[in-house]
Amino acid sequence: MRYFICLGIVLMVFAGLVVSPVAADDTKAVSQLLKGKIDSALAVLDNKDMTEAEKKEKIMSIVEPVIDFELMAKLTLGKGNWIRLSGEQQQEFIDLFVERLKASYLDKTTLYSDQEVAYHPAVKQGSKIHVPMDVITKDKTAEVLYKFYSAGDQWRIYDVEINGVSLIKSYRSQFDEILRSGTVQDLFDELKRPADE
């Protein structure tokens, strides 16, 4: 029996030694992954031959594999609100929100054409990896933070912070407010309402 306990401890220590260098490599891999995506997106933005619509389509095809839009939808609603929805409503919410989020993401990306990105080393936060960077435009610098989680065999984005403002949190507070005073249908109506100018 003692032999097995000893063996167990030795194996665990060994596993720890093997795992930690892998974890260190993860931060590098995630940084590389993000840098690759952003570089190709910036190249599309600088392309003078493409129309606005073509650019948007191209950029979405570049970033879509690394952004977990469905998870983001769930997180913005939060556990408390999510479990109040029926299965059908949950699906409808995901569809409506993801569409909105994609449009909003593309609007923001194409707003700044002459941007420069300065990367900082990725940071491990528990089981997540955060990649901070400075996005430098005309006369100011925005601190942007991409947050990755491990989705099985790949790393995917679940939140983005701009100058400390988390995308998930800012949607969450609005959904909370709408659902506090209204119904799920009110929320869907808001999501369907075309953005006004």
Add this chain to the structure above:
Amino acid sequence: MHYNFSRKRAHNRRRICLCLGALFILAACGIVSKAHADPSFVLMSNPEALGGHTSPGAVDSGVDEFGEFEEFEEFEAESAAPVFDPLIGYNRTMTHVNDRLYFWVLKPVAQAYGAVVPEFARQCLSRFFDNLGFPVRLVNTLFQIKLKGAGVETLRFGVNSTVGIVGFFDPAKNWMHLSPYEEDFGQTLGYYGLNGGFPLVLPLFGPSNLRDSLGRVPDSYLDPINYIPNIYVQAGAPAVNVVNRTSLHIGEYEALRKDAMDMYILFRDAYEQNREKKIEE
């Protein structure tokens, strides 16, 4: 001589009154924020606010889904207690007023100005005004005992005011890689543990909270423009600053606003998150 003396005394008395008033409101702000942070206070007013109850639908949901939310519990704390917002009615109205002011007044003026003045000149002017914010940043870095920040700010001011031609250019950043330390009195108060109190939307300035609104008073004493003995300059310079800055960022407010499902809640939340980060730094 005698005349000067009494005027100075009156001036001092006014200052003391202002300071005492500010202190009194700050104390009130501290009490309010304390009451807000105390869970028993929240419990008293709303027993369901802590989310202690479970909905009937909870039993039906799969265990897997819970796991997903548990992995990202960094967001779950957010909705635990509702935001203490006693002036929400006023705040919503003022958000709407500011929004209309932007579209009806500020934006058309800034666009007309931008059509006449070249972008290069507008960027120079924007940097010039940034450079004038040096006393506010320096004093507040010192209040927070951020000596490196104070050094960097002083060096930046020295370099940009001379080599950078009275601040029209920013050689400190471009050549020496010295970025400014954006500190103000609201952040100083936050640094020493004072909460925001409650959200407060200011006319023209937009979202703020009690702490940061009061923080504007001592900061205004450090604004060099307020020491120019000409009422037209004192009123005109900030107006030019706002129009000039807006002309460089047309489209950004619109984009943020377009995302909003509840404009006031979005601005309120984004403001607090941004301030929290700045205070942390």
